[in-house]
Amino acid sequence: MKIDPIAQEMNAVIKSGNPHLMEMLSKTGRRLYFPKSILAQTAEARQKAYDKFNATIGIATADRHTLHLPSVMAYIKDIRPSDALTYAPPPGIFSLRQIWKEAMYEKNPSLKGKSVSLPVVTNGITHGLSVFSDMFMDPDDVLIFPDKMWGNNYLIMSVREDARISHYPMFSPDRGFNLAGLEAAVRQEAKNNYKVIVFLNFPNNPTGYTVTENEGDEIVDILTKVAEEGTNIIAVTDDAYFGLCYEDIPLKESLFARMCDRHSRLLAVKLDGVTGELFAWGIRVGFITYGTVIKGDHAAFYDALERKTAGNIRGSVSSASHIGQSIVLNALKSPGIQKEMTEKKEVLRKRAMRVKEVAAGSEYQDAWEMYPFNSGYFVCLRLKTVKAEALRVHLLDRYKVGTISVGERDLRIAFSTIDEENIEELFEFISKAVKDLNEG
Numbered sequence: 001m002k003i004d005p006i007a008q009e010m011n012a013v014i015k016s017g018n019p020h021l022m023e024m025l026s027k028t029g030r031r032l033y034f035p036k037s038i039l040a041q042t043a044e045a046r047q048k049a050y051d052k053f054n055a056t057i058g059i060a061t062a063d064r065h066t067l068h069l070p071s072v073m074a075y076i077k078d079i080r081p082s083d084a085l086t087y088a089p090p091p092g093i094f095s096l097r098q099i100w101k102e103a104m105y106e107k108n109p110s111l112k113g114k115s116v117s118l119p120v121v122t123n124g125i126t127h128g129l130s131v132f133s134d135m136f137m138d139p140d141d142v143l144i145f146p147d148k149m150w151g152n153n154y155l156i157m158s159v160r161e162d163a164r165i166s167h168y169p170m171f172s173p174d175r176g177f178n179l180a181g182l183e184a185a186v187r188q189e190a191k192n193n194y195k196v197i198v199f200l201n202f203p204n205n206p207t208g209y210t211v212t213e214n215e216g217d218e219i220v221d222i223l224t225k226v227a228e229e230g231t232n233i234i235a236v237t238d239d240a241y242f243g244l245c246y247e248d249i250p251l252k253e254s255l256f257a258r259m260c261d262r263h264s265r266l267l268a269v270k271l272d273g274v275t276g277e278l279f280a281w282g283i284r285v286g287f288i289t290y291g292t293v294i295k296g297d298h299a300a301f302y303d304a305l306e307r308k309t310a311g312n313i314r315g316s317v318s319s320a321s322h323i324g325q326s327i328v329l330n331a332l333k334s335p336g337i338q339k340e341m342t343e344k345k346e347v348l349r350k351r352a353m354r355v356k357e358v359a360a361g362s363e364y365q366d367a368w369e370m371y372p373f374n375s376g377y378f379v380c381l382r383l384k385t386v387k388a389e390a391l392r393v394h395l396l397d398r399y400k401v402g403t404i405s406v407g408e409r410d411l412r413i414a415f416s417t418i419d420e421e422n423i424e425e426l427f428e429f430i431s432k433a434v435k436d437l438n439e440g
């Protein structure tokens with residue numbers, strides 16, 4: 001297919017900033033552009049046309065205010081119709097993108113002095129994953145995940161994009177992160193591919209594990225080394241549960257902050273959002289941010305990448321929810337939000353500590369082993385004597401306990417939804433159910 005002249009311009013900017021990016025973008029990614037037409041014409045009309053004759057935008061107004069139904073606005077108290085009902089710009093509300101970026105620097109001290117793109121707003125992190133996949137994956141491209149991963153990645157990347165997922169065991173025998181396994185998988189794939197995409201998700205779904213500072217640094221070193229040796233590496237951090245670390249040991253910042261300036265063949269992509277960070281799952285506001293080594297004009301390079309991303313959004317969901325973005329923007333400015341977040345995190349921390357204590361009890365050691373966990377929403381049990389799906393069904397039918405079976409032997413428990421006082425009983429039920437199945 002012919003590449004539009006605007007896309008050609010963007011590709012030239014990207015290529016002069018970092019030629020390896022052109023090898024990393026998918027065919028779709030290279031074709032993508034953000035059409036100037038409607039926005040440019042609207043902007044021109046705003047300057048030159050009478051307000052009462054500005055007939056450019058596809059919404060409805062009356063007396064220059066957003067036309068709205070009181071029955072709709074009755075449920076939206078403190079946000080104006082123009083900030084709730086009209087379309088948000090495809091890359092997201094500009095001030096929200098700026099505020100999220102500023103907060104990213106505060107939350108990730110290693111970002112200090114480094115340049116990254118402005119975050120582009122996605123419809124939650126799931127959509128961020130899918131936007132990323134459209135832009136950077138072609139059929140048969142290889143993706144590297146640990147064997148413990150969020151299952152929806154299969155739908156997004158294998159089913160929709162026809163990419164190939166390669167796994168390595170997430171934990172080493174000493175119950176740390178399997179650095180040797182990651183390195184072996186990346187090196188193996190680097191032999192046969194000019195581009196390797198590596199996914200890093202901490203706190204992890206389903207295990208609730210976050211790497212230590214040292215493990216984090218080693219991961220970055222491994223990926224940088226392979227990039228130096230000539231393979232293009234795209235490292236994607238899925239930070240869905242960012243900030244929910246309950247102990248001193250886990251890394252407190254995103255690996256994105258340590259990877260975004262390491263090598264021109266290493267592109268770091270950060271996916272995050274209000275889902276886990278603001279306890280606002282259904283608002284559907286996520287962000288995608290890029291960082292790499294660039295020659296020359298950083299702003300122009302990132303602008304081109306952001307515009308391609310916006311073009312993808314315009315061509316799929318048009319834009320993420322405007323009301324959702326306005327809620328988030330207001331919430332982030334509200335003086336109490338940090339304290340509220342700390343309080344909620346403390347609720348989860350107490351539960352996590354209780355889960356660790358209860359699930360590791362000696363009475364359960366024949367039934368399961370808990371995978372290492374120190375963060376996030378989940379704990380995952382490796383079942384020693386029964387199959388996970390049989391246990392899940394039995395737990396539900398007999399004890400009215402809902403869990404998720406993952407693969408053949410793993411049971412995922414979202415302790416994020418279990419009040420502290422019910423945790424002990426929950427594990428008693430799981431243990432009873434295991435015994436029932438063992439006794440046949």
Ligand SMILES: Cc1ncc(COP(=O)(O)O)c(C=O)c1O
Pocket residue numbers: 123124125126127150201204205238240273275281285286
């Ligand atoms: C690892 C991981 N990534 C992404 C998501 C999706 O987040 P969102 O609701 O923002 O699409 C989830 C949610 O379950 C998740 O566990």
